[in-house]
Amino acid sequence: VADTTGRDIRTKDVKAAMEKGIRTRLLNPKWIEGMMRHDYHGVQQISRRFENIIGLTATTNQIDSQIFSELEKCYVEDEKLKERMQKSNRWAYLNMLNRLAEAGNRGYWQPTDEEMERLQRAYLETEGEIEQ
Numbered sequence: 001v002a003d004t005t006g007r008d009i010r011t012k013d014v015k016a017a018m019e020k021g022i023r024t025r026l027l028n029p030k031w032i033e034g035m036m037r038h039d040y041h042g043v044q045q046i047s048r049r050f051e052n053i054i055g056l057t058a059t060t061n062q063i064d065s066q067i068f069s070e071l072e073k074c075y076v077e078d079e080k081l082k083e084r085m086q087k088s089n090r091w092a093y094l095n096m097l098n099r100l101a102e103a104g105n106r107g108y109w110q111p112t113d114e115e116m117e118r119l120q121r122a123y124l125e126t127e128g129e130i131e132q
Contacts, residue, residue: 015062018053022063025049027070036084043089046075050099057108068109072100076115076122090129097123 001017003010012020025031026049035042050071057063075096076082085093100119103109111119 014060018056018060018062019064019067022053022067022071026053027074032074032081036081036088039088040092041089043085043092046085047089047092047095047099050096054099054102054106054108057103058106061108063108065108065110068100068103069111069115072111072115072119076100076118082122086126086129090126094123094126094130097126 001012001014003012003017026046032046035046038045053063053067053071074081075085082093085096097119100109101123104111104116104119
């Protein structure tokens with residue numbers, strides 16, 4: 001992957017480039033906060049990036065399981081962020097949870113029992129909000 005963000009053009013391997021993109025956006029509190037200022041649309045944009053990660057993982061097999069654990073910790077374990085996302089756009093948030101579950105089902109992520117329990121609880125909670 002060509003990195004043209006600076007004065008000097010450099011190449012990075014696919015894995016490093018994807019992980020940098022995930023860490024500087026999806027796992028970056030400032031980026032997340034900026035997206036959350038857009039409420040419904042912000043959660044929708046975050047959800048689209050979760051879909052992109054699944055696609056990139058499927059085609060490159062270059063995203064480590066640990067990245068998915070970090071996404072779970074950020075977006076599921078963090079109660080305040082989870083509640084904000086559910087309130088802003090519960091459908092997009094449910095899609096994010098589905099993508100994490102898909103990563104586990106496809107073997108891209110080896111979640112701990114605790115991670116899977118939190119994910120399932122968040123899914124049922126969000127789905128219940130939608131059905132009300």
